[in-house]
Amino acid sequence: MLRLGSLAKRLFGSANDRMVKQLRSKVEAINALEPGISALSDADLRAQTDKFKARLAAGESLDDLLAEAFATVREAAKRTLGQRHFDVQLIGGMVLHSGRIAEMRTGEGKTLVATLAAYLNALEGRGVHVITVNDYLAKRDAGQMGRVYGFLGLATGVIVHDLSDDERRAAYNADITYGTNNEFGFDYLRDNMKYRLDHLVQRPFHYAIVDEVDSILIDEARTPLIISGPTEDNSDLYRRIDNLMPRLVEADYEKDEKQRSVSLSEDGQEKFEKLLVEAGLLRSSNLYDAENVTIVHHLQQALRAHVLFRRDRDYVVKDDKVIIIDEFTGRMMTGRRYSEGLHQALEAKENVTVQNENQTLASITFQNYFRLYPKLSGMTGTAATEAAEFAEIYKLEVLEIPTNVPVKRKDLDDEVYLTMTDKYNAIVALIEECRKRQQPVLVGTVSIEKSELLSAHLTKKQVPHRVLNARFHEQEAGIVAQAGQPGAVTIATNMAGRGTDIQLGGNLSMMLDEIAEGPGHDDDVARIRAKHAVDKETVIAAGGLYIIGTERHESRRIDNQLRGRSGRQGDPGNSKFFLSLEDDLMRIFGSDGLSRMLQRLGLKEGEAIIHPWVNKALEKAQQKVEARNFDIRKNLLRYDDVMNEQRKAIYGQRREFMNTDDVSDIVASMRDHVVNDLVASHIPAGSYAEAWNTEALHDEILRILTLDMPVQAWAAEEGIAEDEIRQRLAQAVESFFADKAERFGAEIIRMIEKSLLLQILDQCWKEHLLQLDYLRQAIGLRAYGQRDPLREYQQEAFNLYEAMLDKINVEVVRLLAHVQIQVNQPPPVDLEEPAGFEAIHADPLTGENEAAPLPLPDPAPxxxxxxxxxxxxxxxxxxxxxxxxxxxxxxxxxxxxxxx
Incomplete structure (x- = not known):
């Protein structure tokens, strides 16, 4: 069967090939329009936009306009950027427009591809979001591609950090808006914490194009977005417990590197109980008594900080702060914080200022955020390995787009060594060999620690090189852009610098931008151009850019991203990975069979094994890790789906309140619920009067409604039933509130009702999220009782949600009953969102939450x-x-x- 399948694939092509072939017919239609479009004047070309909008209004579809719109965008790009879309880029644009993922190799011009689908979908006037991985790319792409859109009469906005609400609103109201995934997600959460419709910044979702879609929808989807507020200060407790950590020895804990978890051993528990008692921190001799739960939490976080987290690998210390390192890009996540006390434990460990913990106020996963878009698409150089996840989670199909020019890069087999020292010696030897023939080298490492270790080896050998990691984030684009110069050696952590092409001979446009204006400018330009041409030929003759991987990453995509930096647009190039049996992937995830196989093949110290079997074994190890990470993301989504239904209901209800001037009917319904619940809880249906708790009912009515009702006298009446008592109470309550409205004025009462409704809804939702956090942390223990934690979570979360709705009803009615109004009081100040919130990115596997102190725009305390x-x-x-x-x-x- 396999042979027949392979034969059919060779004869008829794969499903991907057939789909690309089908789209090529549309490319021919677009190309046929080029002579006519090219003949248009600038004004006539700009007028095409109004014509397209008119045709849409007349009933035509976007698909009807596709060929003409794409031809128009291509001509606009030629006139504004001097760039003409290749045929394969047109195919990429069609894939994006159809709501799929376009896999395009590095250097194929994905940024330009996005203009096609963005322009076409922006014609509907409902906004298009182009989502990138960092602020630099968002600003760069909005600036460059905005020239194309502006030429055609469309407005471009950009969402970056530190914008005011008015600036954000203007950016979202543009036809096409660029920004980062975090900014879009946090704006959504913040909008659902506003108190007035005219304070919202986002429009209803329409269409999104996600650049580097694998990074955003796969890698970062492991961590939910959370907006949090500060809680009490526990910094002293973190420091006191951290002071005990130097007594820690390996026998005191059990570590699981695969699961990134650590726990005290029995000996460790006894040891720390004594230490905690001596320090005056333990209330009882047993660490796990209920009253010591806070101590256990702090001790666990301190243990994780010291055992699982390493400085210069997981974080750096800079300016009295612990700054997280992104494990996928190697960038410093400035302002981001781990939560649940882990960041505070790291701050205590590194002896920097310990900041307060936070409480969740609003949260959403990237999966559920991006599923809010009616139409979603994406592009990246590496998506095929995660095609199953894109299909299952996002219902997105991946289509591989052929390169404009065939790839000439040679991907060589891995070299495997016994020790890390042997591996680094081999890497340095290869780098020296490349430098002799003036071949540029890009070396990929998995951490800052490894990049600095390799840098030390090169420095010892007096090999000039540049290091690109989180410590030099500001220079990222410039370092990467010039990594193709003759003999250049560049070390990059986790391939930081995605989005910047490495051109052979160096990036000419960046070099020209550095030339100062003034006398001799033209001569300098000519000199730089001539030198660049010579340098490019030198590099091509040397074999192009050589990619060296210092070890395999957990994900094949990250390795492919590194390899993909070489061989752009038909350039020559090479790539090779060097490994050792001491590498984390080999040590933690590699099977014992792999080590035995290497020993059978005769691997000795100082020697390397190069064999396709090794590559296959490593690929299997990576697939294990990828499957595990997929399960983590799916598990996160299953739990968040429970909250997501509640979130959508609360946010929808909130928006309805904001959109309604008169909420009196809603409040009246809440009063009915409260009265009915009070009677039902104190007078059981169908029971005798002797079973009625009328005294408690009287006290509750007085507490909640401020009404002193003769409930006990009513209960003494002959033949009275609970329905009669319920009706009398309801009439008394309605009279009480009607009298209050008459005394203070219906307009004032309506305004107070709406304000209280929103405030109480927010307060109860915040408390509900906190309860869900606690439930989520503890629910896994149900598995010990042979119960499904997810099912238990669903049931208990639903019960908590029902209880929250009841509490909202009671609190709204109680406060409205108690409220007193001053006749000469000036108009109440508009409700504003409190400042000082933080945006958190939480890792569901390790509990490591990353937070950014993103104060709400335009805070008005x-x-x-x-x-x-x-x-x-x-x-x-x-x-x-x-x-x-x-x-x-x-x-x-x-x-x-x-x-x-």
């Missing part, structure tokens, strides 16, 4: 001056106390005299 605060917020005031309004009079002679 509520005024501290009591004269501007609503009187309802003053609380109970003694009549002889000074009036909070600031008049200097006693309360009874000021606002107290006016209180009804």
């Amino acid at each position: 509520r005024p501290a001056d009591p004269r501007r605060a609503p009187a309802a917020n003053w609380g109970k005031i003694s009549r002889n106390a000074p009036c909070p309004c600031g008049s200097g009079k006693k309360f009874k002679h000021c606002h107290g005299a006016l209180e009804n």
Whole structure:
């Protein structure tokens, strides 16, 4: 069967080949339009946009306009950027427009491809989001591609860090908006914390193009987006527990590197119980008694900080801060923080300022965020290895786009050594060999620690080189751009610098940009151009860019990204990976059979094994890790789907409240619910009067509704039923609220109802999220009782949600019943979003949450001056106390005299 399948594939091509062939017919139609489009004047070409919009309004579809729109964009790019879309780029644009993922090799011009689908879909006037991995690329792409859109009469916006709400709103209202995945996601969460519709920044979702889609939808999807607020200060406890960590020895804990987990051994538990008692931190001799739960949490985080996390691999220390290193890009995640106390434990470990912990206020996973878009597409150089996940989670199909020019790069078999020292010696020898023939080398490492170790080897051998890692993030684009110069040696951590092409001979445009204006400028330009031409020929003759991988990454995609930096647009090149049996992947995930096989093949110290079998064995190890990470993301999504239904309901309800001026019907329904629940909980249906708890019912009605109702007297009446008591209570409650509305004015009451409704909804939702956090952390223990943790979580989360809705009803009714209004009070200040929130990125596997202190744009804290605060917020005031309004009079002679 396999042979027949291979034969059919050779005869008829793969499904991917057939799909590409089908799209080529549309490319021919676009090319046929080029002479006519090229003949148009600039004004006529710009007028095409209005014509397309008119045709859409007349009932034509985007597919009807595709060929003409793509031809128009290609001509606009030629006139503004001097770049003409290749035929394969047109195919990529069609794939994006169809809501699929276009896999295009590095150097094939994905940024330019996006203009085709973005322009076509922007014609509908509902906004297109182009999502990138960092602010630099968002600003760069918006600036460059914005020239094309602007030429055709469309507006371009860009969303980056530190924009005000007005700036964000303007960017989202543009036809095409560039920005990072985090910015888009956090804006969505922040919008659902606003109190007025005109404060929202985002429009309803329409269409998104995700650049580097594998990085955003796969790698970063392991961590939810969370907006959090500060909690109490526990910095002293972190430091006191950290002081005990130097006594830690390997026998005190059990470490699982595969799962990134660590726990105390029995001996370690006994040892730390004694240490904690001596330090005065333990209330009882047993560490796991209920009253010691906080100590256990802090001790566990300190243990993880010291055993699992390494400086210069997982984080760096800079400017009195612990800064996280992105494991996929090697970039510093400035401002991001681990949560659940891990970051505080690291700060205590590194003896820097320990900052406060945070509490979740709003959260969403990238999976559920991007599934909000009715239409989604993406592009990357490496997606095929994750095609199954894209299909299962996002319903996105991956289509490989052929390169414009055949790839000439030679991917050589891996070399495997016994020790890391042997491996580095071999790498340095190859680098020296490449330098002799003026061949540029790009070396990929998996951590800052490894890049600096290799740098030390090269320095010892006096080999000039540049290091690109999180410590030199600011120079990233410039270092990567010039990595193709003759004899250049560049070390990059986890292939940082994605999005910047490495051109043989160096990046000419960047070199020209550095030439200062003034006398001799033209001569300098000519000199640089001539030198670049010579350098390019030198590099081509030497064999192009040589890629060296210092070890295999957990994901094949990361390795492919590194390899893909060489061989762009038909350039020559080579790639080779060097490994040792001491590498993390080989040590943790490589099978014992692999080590035995290498020994049978005669691997000795100082020698290398080069064999296709080794490559296959390594690929299997990587597939194991990829499958494990996929399970982590699926598990995260299963749990978040439970919350997602609740989130959509609450956010939808919230938006409805904001969109309604009069919420009196909603509040009336809440009153009915509260009255019915009170009666039902104290007077069981169908029970005798002797079973009624009328005293408690009277107290609850007085507490919640401020009404002193003769419930006990009613219950003593002959033949009275619970329905009659319910009706009397409902009538009394309605009369009470109607009288209050008549005394204070319906308009004021409606305004107070809406304000309280939103505030209580937010407060209860925040508390609900905290309960879900606690539930999520503990639910795994249910597996010991042979119960499915996910099913248990679903049931308990639903019960908590029902309880939250009941609490919202009670709190709204209670506060409205208690509220007092001052007749001469100035109009209440508009509700504003509190400042000081943080945006967190949480890892579900390790509990390592990354947070960024992203204060809400345009923060307007509520005024501290009591004269501007609503009187309802003053609380109970003694009549002889000074009036909070600031008049200097006693309360009874000021606002107290006016209180009804």
